[in-house]
Amino acid sequence: MTTVLPDTGVGPLLREWREQRRISQLELALRADSSARHISFVETGRSRPSEDMVLRLAEVLDVPVRERNALLVVAGYAPRYAQTPLDDPALSSLRESLDRLLTAYEPYPALVVDGVYGVVAANRGVALLLEGVSEDLLAPPVNAMRLTLHPEGLAPRIVNLPEWRADLLAQMERQIALVRSPALRELYEEVAAYPAPGRTAEGARPAGGARGTERTAGRAGRERAATPFALPMLFEHGGRVLSFVSSIATFNTPMDVTVAELAIETFLPADRETAAHLHAHVAREV
Known part of the structure; x- marks a missing residue:
């Protein structure tokens, strides 16, 4: 089951993950091949990140796979990762x-x-x-x-x-x-x-x-x-x-x-x- 998150937009959620990892917007931008300005716009909701950008930021922030699906859903995209029962x-x-x-x-x-x-x-x-x-x-x-x-x-x-x-x-x-x-x-x-x-x-x-x-x-x-x-x-x-x-x-x-x-x-x-x-x-x- 995909984690259900409040409808606050993906930006604030990405900011929470960044702050939890204790890295700056500039450091995140450098690691994700983006710009601090764009990261700021994403986090404040002024810019809607692409599906690829959500996944890239989640990768850099080492977000667990289940939570990556949740971020994609909040951003308006389909979940990327399956959840296959172990007995499948x-x-x-x-x-x-x-x-x-x-x-x-x-x-x-x-x-x-x-x-x-x-x-x-x-x-x-x-x-x-x-x-x-x-x-x-x-x-x-x-x-x-x-x-x-x-x-x-x-x-x-x-x-x-x-x-x-x-x-x-x-x-x-x-x-x-x-x-x-x-x-x-x-x-x-x-x-x-x-x-x-x-x-x-x-x-x-x-x-x-x-x-x-x-x-x-x-x-x-x-x-x-x-x-x-x-x-x-x-x-x-x-x-x-x-x-x-x-x-x-x-x-x-x-x-x-x-x-x-x-x-x-x-x-x-x-x-x-x-x-x-x-x-x-x-x-x-x-």
């Missing part, structure tokens, strides 16, 4: 490629989410993390943010939950600043309101409450919380504390709204112990 036969090769990628990443966790963190695909490594999660949270449609931060989800077993929660919420805030998505804003308000235990990696007590596990978690938290290259997610599983760092990949120059909003998140073991535990766990499952 036209995207079968994409789905197959994603499945191969997720499988190849095993035993490490990896999943694919849409623009509001709905899980559209996941591998067996993710299943390991979901042990003990409430069935209600696993009923379709599954949402990765809700699953992670809900008190009946992964949250009780994330040893450094305050730090990880703050990072996830900051990630959502950055995304909300880039797109006009009421659904994403609603999701953010929901998960931000979940109880936020005041534990830290040093004083953590993982789910289960065993004293031996508590000591292990505390020691692992102190040793791993200072991972030099990224904030790790410290996760209790089977009496051990696993350490992961995550990365997110998106598609380069997508021409479809659905594809543009897909993100592949992978969890890389941050130490040898975590890697060994994952390999051993999957070997037992085979």
Whole structure:
């Protein structure tokens, strides 16, 4: 669905995107091979931009594909980018490629989410993390943010939950600043309101409450919380504390709204112990 925007003309909307990107009219004009005077006229409504100009400015301003369609509609043009359902036969090769990628990443966790963190695909490594999660949270449609931060989800077993929660919420805030998505804003308000235990990696007590596990978690938290290259997610599983760092990949120059909003998140073991535990766990499952 194309984003519905108020009927204020495309000029003020382009100005909002420019100001959000913190660039001047002159800089935008230079990048878009135009003039500051013309950009000013477009933004004030004195000049109606051509379809090509709308797309050029949107490209320079790094406007999300869904929002580019909205700008075109407000400017009086037809949407340029399709929004193909992921289960459409036209995207079968994409789905197959994603499945191969997720499988190849095993035993490490990896999943694919849409623009509001709905899980559209996941591998067996993710299943390991979901042990003990409430069935209600696993009923379709599954949402990765809700699953992670809900008190009946992964949250009780994330040893450094305050730090990880703050990072996830900051990630959502950055995304909300880039797109006009009421659904994403609603999701953010929901998960931000979940109880936020005041534990830290040093004083953590993982789910289960065993004293031996508590000591292990505390020691692992102190040793791993200072991972030099990224904030790790410290996760209790089977009496051990696993350490992961995550990365997110998106598609380069997508021409479809659905594809543009897909993100592949992978969890890389941050130490040898975590890697060994994952390999051993999957070997037992085979």
